Amino acid sequence: MRAVIQRVTQSRVTVGEEVVGDIGPGLVVLLGVGHDDTGDDARYLADKVANLRIFEDQEGRMNLSVLDTGGEVLAVSQFTLMGDCRKGRRPSFSGAAAAEAAECLYENFVARLREAGIPVNTGRFQTTMLVEIYNHGPVTMLLDSKKIF
Numbered sequence: 390m391r392a393v394i395q396r397v398t399q400s401r402v403t404v405g406e407e408v409v410g411d412i413g414p415g416l417v418v419l420l421g422v423g424h425d426d427t428g429d430d431a432r433y434l435a436d437k438v439a440n441l442r443i444f445e446d447q448e449g450r451m452n453l454s455v456l457d458t459g460g461e462v463l464a465v466s467q468f469t470l471m472g473d474c475r476k477g478r479r480p481s482f483s484g485a486a487a488a489e490a491a492e493c494l495y496e497n498f499v500a501r502l503r504e505a506g507i508p509v510n511t512g513r514f515q516t517t518m519l520v521e522i523y524n525h526g527p528v529t530m531l532l533d534s535k536k537i538f
Contacts, residue, residue, distance in 0.1 A: 436501070
């Protein structure tokens with residue numbers, strides 16, 4: 390699984406004219422699921438997102454997590470994160486999970502964040518969405534469950 394995490398002051402996701410997810414201060418997580426990902430990948434990334442210390446403390450240092458700040462998460466499925474652009478000019482998505490498997494692991498990731506006590510809003514799986522992100526900092530992190538050192 391791959392995730393792009395952005396620290397935000399607010400964010401929302403719209404499908405057509407309907408706002409389907411809306412948060413205040415917290416994190417936007419754009420999540421891509423690969424064909425070889427499992428529940429272990431969802432668990433690893435959910436734990437990492439919940440505890441990633443990218444919010445500033447009183448001294449201005451990144452020492453606080455979304456759990457520490459009481460922030461929210463907006464989780465948006467984004468299969469294009471699994472795109473491979475190394476060859477040619479058109480990305481290959483052969484590494485992306487099939488829709489049914491991807492949705493299951495995406496929901497697993499969201500459920501684990503909620504179990505940790507984090508309020509989570511979501512986009513709508515397999516739809517065209519407009520995502521408004523007010524990146525604070527800007528702070529953006531990349532996580533990949535397969536690149537564990």
